[in-house]
Amino acid sequence: MMSAQDVAAWTWSHASVVTLGLFSLACLLGALQLFRTWRRLRHIPGPFPACITNFHRAYWVTTKRAHLILQDVHEKYGEIVRIGPNTVVFSNPEAIPTVYTARTGFPKSEFYLTLQAYNPNSGALQAIFNTPDEDMHKRLKSPIASLFTPNNVPAYEGRVDEVLALLGARLDEQFLQHDRIFELGSWLQFFAFDVMGTLTFSKRYGFLETGKDVGRMLGTIKDFMRSSAPLTQIAWLDWLLRKNRVGDWLQRHFFTQASMGILGFVGKAIGEKRAALAAAEKAADTNAAAHGGKLGKDFLTHYVELQQNDPQIPPWAPTAWTFSNVIAGSDSVGSLMRTTVFNLLAYPHTLERLYEELRDSVDSSGSGSPFPAYATVRNLPYLDACVQEGIRMHPPFCLPFERVVPRGGVTVLGKFLPEGTVVGGSPYVVNRHRGTFGDDAEFWRPERWLEKGDEHKRKLEQSMLTFGSGRRVCLGRHVGIMEIKKLISFLVLNYDIRIVDPEKFEVENSWFFFQKGLYARIRKRSQTASPST
Numbered sequence: 346m347m348s349a350q351d352v353a354a355w356t357w358s359h360a361s362v363v364t365l366g367l368f369s370l371a372c373l374l375g376a377l378q379l380f381r382t383w384r385r386l387r388h389i390p391g392p393f394p395a396c397i398t399n400f401h402r403a404y405w406v407t408t409k410r411a412h413l414i415l416q417d418v419h420e421k422y423g424e425i426v427r428i429g430p431n432t433v434v435f436s437n438p439e440a441i442p443t444v445y446t447a448r449t450g451f452p453k454s455e456f457y458l459t460l461q462a463y464n465p466n467s468g469a470l471q472a473i474f475n476t477p478d479e480d481m482h483k484r485l486k487s488p489i490a491s492l493f494t495p496n497n498v499p500a501y502e503g504r505v506d507e508v509l510a511l512l513g514a515r516l517d518e519q520f521l522q523h524d525r526i527f528e529l530g531s532w533l534q535f536f537a538f539d540v541m542g543t544l545t546f547s548k549r550y551g552f553l554e555t556g557k558d559v560g561r562m563l564g565t566i567k568d569f570m571r572s573s574a575p576l577t578q579i580a581w582l583d584w585l586l587r588k589n590r591v592g593d594w595l596q597r598h599f600f601t602q603a604s605m606g607i608l609g610f611v612g613k614a615i616g617e618k619r620a621a622l623a624a625a626e627k628a629a630d631t632n633a634a635a636h637g638g639k640l641g642k643d644f645l646t647h648y649v650e651l652q653q654n655d656p657q658i659p660p661w662a663p664t665a666w667t668f669s670n671v672i673a674g675s676d677s678v679g680s681l682m683r684t685t686v687f688n689l690l691a692y693p694h695t696l697e698r699l700y701e702e703l704r705d706s707v708d709s710s711g712s713g714s715p716f717p718a719y720a721t722v723r724n725l726p727y728l729d730a731c732v733q734e735g736i737r738m739h740p741p742f743c744l745p746f747e748r749v750v751p752r753g754g755v756t757v758l759g760k761f762l763p764e765g766t767v768v769g770g771s772p773y774v775v776n777r778h779r780g781t782f783g784d785d786a787e788f789w790r791p792e793r794w795l796e797k798g799d800e801h802k803r804k805l806e807q808s809m810l811t812f813g814s815g816r817r818v819c820l821g822r823h824v825g826i827m828e829i830k831k832l833i834s835f836l837v838l839n840y841d842i843r844i845v846d847p848e849k850f851e852v853e854n855s856w857f858f859f860q861k862g863l864y865a866r867i868r869k870r871s872q873t874a875s876p877s878t
């Protein structure tokens with residue numbers, strides 16, 4: 346008979362053998378899985394860790410310089426590179442029409458789920474910008490698409506003028522005296538947000554009035570983007586950490602749940618708007634005021650009315666539409682304004698040429714005081730070249746725009762990508778493709794848009810990814826460009842602006858491209874002075 350000691354030893358040795366066996370099996374299955382993962386896209390070159398894990402590219406994002414890392418990676422491995430087990434990026438704009446098609450069937454990846462605001466009661470809020478579901482996208486986009494067409498853009502100009510007047514007044518009273526140095530970039534950001542507030546809710550947020558980030562809204566968006574950016578690379582981690590009741594509770598109690606702050610703001614504005622519209626219905630004479638009077642309806646009035654008049658549209662749609670305006674249409678415009686102004690100041694000969702063009706056009710049209718009409722500046726060649734160059738150099742959304750390869754696979758830049766592969770281009774990298782934009786693509790040179798005729802210009806425009814492309818191209822781009830052209834012409838015509846130290850200008854890529862350090866001095870200029878005098 347076995348003693349108790351023998352039984353224990355026997356059990357122990359058997360348990361060890363079973364554990365060892367299970368461990369070996371797990372290792373074998375893990376290795377097999379890694380091998381299969383590696384094998385699937387082994388024909389696409391890329392850094393080794395990328396073949397087996399997404400943590401590598403999430404780490405790149407945490408450095409806040411993923412755009413530069415991706416540029417290096419393309420430099421080393423070529424125009425099509427594997428950056429994740431199932432993810433491939435391209436740098437040559439020739440791939441744009443293949444990946445960003447006008448048809449359905451090449452949907453957005455899970456990257457975009459991480460940008461959805463989460464509410465434990467109603468789940469994740471899908472917006473036009475961030476839904477990968479193509480049917481949902483169609484449902485959300487169709488009712489409002491016509492509000493954003495180029496023909497409709499002039500309808501918003503009056504509201505932009507209103508905010509420009511305020512910007513001018515604030516710059517005059519704060520910074521003209523004593524040659525004061527100030528961070529012009531913040532004021533451009535305040536302007537962009539107050540314009541979007543006016544266009545969307547008929548209400549400024551008060552950034553320009555106070556010269557501050559009122560209610561910490563800008564800070565909240567930054568927090569949201571900073572926490573979301575690395576998670577865009579590993580969507581399941583976002584689900585685990587934030588998109589469930591437990592994760593959400595922990596975020597709220599121990600971190601900031603920034604998207605909720607924005608949703609709270611949007612929800613309050615919608616409540617106020619519904620109340621104003623209901624009151625206006627009762628009293629016909631206040632109808633004009635609720636609808637924006639001579640300025641026309643704001644976006645939110647359109648959104649609420651569209652939903653009220655069509656039972657097919659879900660009740661949460663106005664929130665989703667408004668969330669898109671606030672998230673997609675404010676920081677982005679401010680960022681392009683800062684890039685364009687920074688480069689004009691850093692390359693004064695381009696500023697001088699722009700000033701001359703604006704002054705001549707205003708002199709001949711008689712529409713210049715205090716800011717020219719959009720019709721006057723809309724098609725000015727050099728202004729347009731400067732704005733295009735700003736759009737090219739510093740895309741405000743700056744990680745690859747990911748799509749999922751449809752059934753049957755697809756060939757991109759000569760490489761076959763099987764069904765289910767995630768593929769995208771970083772706008773920063775694509776916009777600096779030397780074969781397309783020239784050997785000096787790293788530098789600010791608006792002349793590149795003018796020197797080879799209209800057809801070449803159109804080709805360059807189609808080669809940029811700043812606004813995305815194809816079916817999911819930015820809906821608000823015409824509105825954004827109008828704001829930028831109006832702002833630049835106003836500043837250049839009215840002020841002599843000097844940058845204090847271009848080296849102080851810094852950028853941070855947290856999916857949104859944040860910037861700081863645009864220190865400047867301004868003086869009022871007489872209509873005849875040139876920027877260099």
Ligand code: HEM
Pocket residue numbers: 473474475486669670673674675677678681740741742746810811812813814816817818819820821822824825826
């Ligand atoms: C001028 C600066 C702007 C830039 C650089 C910009 C950029 C972009 C980009 C890159 C996308 C999505 C691309 C993708 O994921 O593939 C997008 C989509 C979108 N943008 Fe903009 N945007 C700007 C201004 C605006 C404005 C002013 C609005 C609203 C008033 C707006 C509303 C939207 C909407 C609704 C979408 C979703 C379109 C869709 O998925 O069908 N954007 N934008």
